[in-house]
Amino acid sequence: MSTRFSRAVVTGGAGFLGSHLCEQLLRRGTGVMCLDNFLTGTPANISHLIGEPRFRLIKCDVTNFVHVPGPVDLVLHLASAASPADYLRLPIETLKVGSLGTLHALGLATEKGARFVLASTSEVYGDPQQHPQGESYWGNVNPVGPRSVYDEAKRYAEALTTAYRLSRGTDTAIVRIFNTYGPRMRPDDGRAIPTFIRQALAGEPLSVTGDGSQTRSVCYVDDTIRGILALAESDEPGPVNIGGPQELPVAELAATVLEVSGVPGSVRHIARPVDDPRVRRPDITLARELLNWEPQVQLRDGLARTIAWFRSQLCGADIGTYRPNKRAAYPDMAPSGT
Numbered sequence: 120m121s122t123r124f125s126r127a128v129v130t131g132g133a134g135f136l137g138s139h140l141c142e143q144l145l146r147r148g149t150g151v152m153c154l155d156n157f158l159t160g161t162p163a164n165i166s167h168l169i170g171e172p173r174f175r176l177i178k179c180d181v182t183n184f185v186h187v188p189g190p191v192d193l194v195l196h197l198a199s200a201a202s203p204a205d206y207l208r209l210p211i212e213t214l215k216v217g218s219l220g221t222l223h224a225l226g227l228a229t230e231k232g233a234r235f236v237l238a239s240t241s242e243v244y245g246d247p248q249q250h251p252q253g254e255s256y257w258g259n260v261n262p263v264g265p266r267s268v269y270d271e272a273k274r275y276a277e278a279l280t281t282a283y284r285l286s287r288g289t290d291t292a293i294v295r296i297f298n299t300y301g302p303r304m305r306p307d308d309g310r311a312i313p314t315f316i317r318q319a320l321a322g323e324p325l326s327v328t329g330d331g332s333q334t335r336s337v338c339y340v341d342d343t344i345r346g347i348l349a350l351a352e353s354d355e356p357g358p359v360n361i362g363g364p365q366e367l368p369v370a371e372l373a374a375t376v377l378e379v380s381g382v383p384g385s386v387r388h389i390a391r392p393v394d395d396p397r398v399r400r401p402d403i404t405l406a407r408e409l410l411n412w413e414p415q416v417q418l419r420d421g422l423a424r425t426i427a428w429f430r431s432q433l434c435g436a437d438i439g440t441y442r443p444n445k446r447a448a449y450p451d452m453a454p455s456g457t
């Protein structure tokens with residue numbers, strides 16, 4: 120399948136989702152310029168793309184001025200810490216990339232006349248009082264809670280994107296991504312699935328927060344990427360939810376990881392984080408109707424692929440100390456205007 124885009128800029132392209140997006144765009148015939156400062160991503164995620172004639176990596180911080188020479192017809196703005204462990208450790212960086220980073224990415228899209236897609240999040244719904252969460256729900260976010268650095272940065276980014284659309288005529292879209300899992304997640308990023316897999320493979324008890332009855336709805340990375348690109352290809356402004364509509368308690372997710380990984384294991388309960396959402400499930404009616412999109416990969420299949428990838432990465436490594444995100448010796452690419 121080819122896209123209508125000749126050259127895309129992907130901010131945060133060396134991250135988990137960004138690297139899969141770069142790969143998929145190249146596969147569909149679109150040239151890719153990946154901008155990343157490797158704050159939470161790693162060059163290792165896209166090292167296999169170096170050498171592709173239509174791929175270029177530029178190490179830069181998008182909260183600084185962003186300049187890209189030549190034509191660009193799509194800007195996918197994914198740069199942002201995304202896991203709670205990362206954004207709690209990097210609160211100011213997270214707010215800056217959601218605000219200044221989004222401003223610069225929107226400026227670039229406007230200057231180039233490119234379509235702009237903001238990677239927003241289900242976290243804009245906060246601890247929701249409406250279930251499942253449809254796009255018309257405004258959310259229930261604590262603006263001074265610890266998670267606000269991420270939630271409010273994304274809410275601001277949505278507002279800024281909308282303002283550019285309405286006042287500058289920029290061709291924008293907002294995708295609200297729900298929990299996604301798959302290869303290239305960091306075992307130490309603190310999100311439930313990579314944590315459970317790392318613990319299962321290390322023979323440690325799986326740490327379930329609270330009593331494990333809080334729910335999550337997860338989506339395999341290939342499905343999420345297909346959804347983001349379907350929105351990019353459309354003329355829809357969004358916001359559109361992209362996520363798995365099958366909801367399950369976190370305790371059941373842990374049990375499924377143990378079952379699919381085939382290792383005997385146990386569970387230990389730890390305290391639930393402050394403002395942790397009780398429930399999470401996307402209403403994907405809009406994505407179905409507007410984009411003809413719905414997830415295709417079943418949980419067990421997605422988990423099997425993810426566990427196989429983790430095994431291949433952790434093979435021979437001391438799982439307890441393994442850090443795939445450590446700064447690889449890597450030459451800085453010539454920063455472009457930053």
Ligand code: NAD
Nearest residue numbers: 131133134135136156157158159160180181198199201299
């Ligand atoms: P990630 O941490 O793996 O990737 C984010 C990337 O952005 C990293 O490579 C990081 O180095 C880069 N980055 C951060 N600040 C930057 C800056 N100032 N300049 C340049 N690059 C910068 O996270 P992810 O899971 O791939 O998430 C990607 C995007 O999707 C984020 O915007 C996130 O909010 C959104 N999202 C992800 C999920 C999910 O389940 N993975 C869910 C909802 C929303």
